[in-house]
Amino acid sequence: MMSQAFKVVFKKEVTENLRDKRTVMSSLVMSAVLGPLMMLGLIIMTTNMTKGKAEEQLELPVINVSGAQNLEQFLLSQGVKIVPLGDKTPEQAIKDKDHDVILEIDENYAADFNAGRVATVKLYFDGSAKGTANISVRKARSLVNAYSSSIGALRLQLRGISPNIMKAVSIQSHDQASLESKGGQMMTFLPYFLILILFSGSMYLAIDTTAGEKERKSLEPLFLNPAKRSDILAGKLAATITFGLLTLVLTMIVFKITLPFYPQKKLGLSLDLGMYKILIMLVVLMPLAVVASAIQTIIASFSKSFKEAQTYVGLLILLPMIPSLLLMFMSVKEKLWMMLVPILSQNLIINQIIRGEEPGMSAILVTIFGTLFFGVVLAWFAVRLYNKETMLFSD
């Protein structure tokens, strides 16, 4: 199986590419080192933003505030800072993102309130706004609700009725999300990130050893040696897989080193990833290196030049995004058959690990062998591509 040509080609591709600063920079340094650092930075930044907004004093413009002096007193006592709106209409002010939320007291508020009718206030906000704006809206809404029920309770008591008459059912919340699974919400993009790094780690060699070699016109002389083309290609593919794995292992090491720096307390989560869990993540990802290398080699083989190959392979990298994105927004119950689907299975298992669950041994084994089988089929196809004469020339 291991022919002389396979070993010679493998050794040469590895040595040659280690000498290339561009490869070493792009796969090893950029992906493996900067990647995890960037992820850490991103998480620290988002937690600081969310946390800050939640603790911050709510600034609330109230229109027609003189019509509801009790409510104003209540808001002030709850630490709300009532600010002037300015010249704009509330609609415009929200649109221009001057304020996250605006409260308007209805003109009949005082009359209705005094007569014991339902008094109206209007809340302006942008329901599609991203991130921390929702926190302000939630705060304003709950403040008004709290005021409303406290007044309601007072009115019932005045009439000699227990306010509890209004509460037929009371909800006691028991959130079963473990600390880890809350951390999981923040970390759902970790599998995508690791898979992406695996693809990008092997991308350069996949292109360089095929389309690149064709473009530099060294493929024809290479095939004139007394070796089977499939053996030569197998050597190239093995070198590509090696670089993918090298990048992956380095990334995992850097990720493990940066773990203690994640703002776990602030997030209220525990990212308890011991060596054992990191190793499971590594072994389920490793067979994916074969898939990533083979599929990128196939695509690059059909390209005539390095640039053309880069374009196609760049599009391919969007592929592993699909299962990752789906899982970010959908709750999926893990089933064993899903572990047969490469990329999906890695996503599921890594997500389980992040949530603090133990993935079953059968799931891990099915993932490893399912992905490996798929990878071997692709690799078998990749090493035979150049047996077709039309694939040999770029002109």
Place this chain on the structure above:
Amino acid sequence: MIQVDRISKSFGEVQAVKEVSLVAEDGKITALLGANGAGKTTSMRMIYALIKPETGVVMVDGINSTENPVAARARMGVLPDARGLYKRLTARENMEYFGRLQGMSEADIKRRADELIQRLGMEKFADRQTDGFSQGQRVKVAIARAIIHDPQNILLDEPTNGLDVMSTRAIRAFLREEKARGKCVLFSSHVMQEVSAVCDEITVVDAGAICATGTEQELLALTQEQNLEDAFVNLVTQKSTVGGVS
């Protein structure tokens, strides 16, 4: 020795090579002479077993190259039209890579590389990475790499294309030495002076088919011209003399 018997190849509608036959003997330099696009490169690619002929046979030292391309390739050293080097490897490493793929021992590779570096005058750049080499330096490395295993048959596709006088002379002298060592040298060219200067046997191809075969003297006699260039023009324009001399 290379024997080519009526090989043909077409790409889609275009018949690139039609029933080309030739014999390149040991101890001789044989040329495949033809204009650009005459089918030289395609013929050469079939002869050195990169692509398969649709009809006909190529025998390399008695080995059928269609049936046994790997064994046939081991008997040949080929400088193809595409002669890209690995620019992050040194000239010597380029040679070593191909030596290993030829299955040579490390000791043989070392000995043979030293010999070729000395004979082709590559001492100054042998241990430099080939990135930035001049055209002449690149061709020398490509030739040395192609014949690292000291093959009996040496095939070159337009070896001196784009080279200066000094490099051209060095390569011609080298090919004559190989001929003197009893090797079979076959090269394709469109340069008359070159063919005239080094070749013993000439096969003229035009539009994928053979026009004439013979020594330079025979071709001149056949066409009643004074020089090879005129003889060539005569042969490819009139085509009255198909069949050849020898």
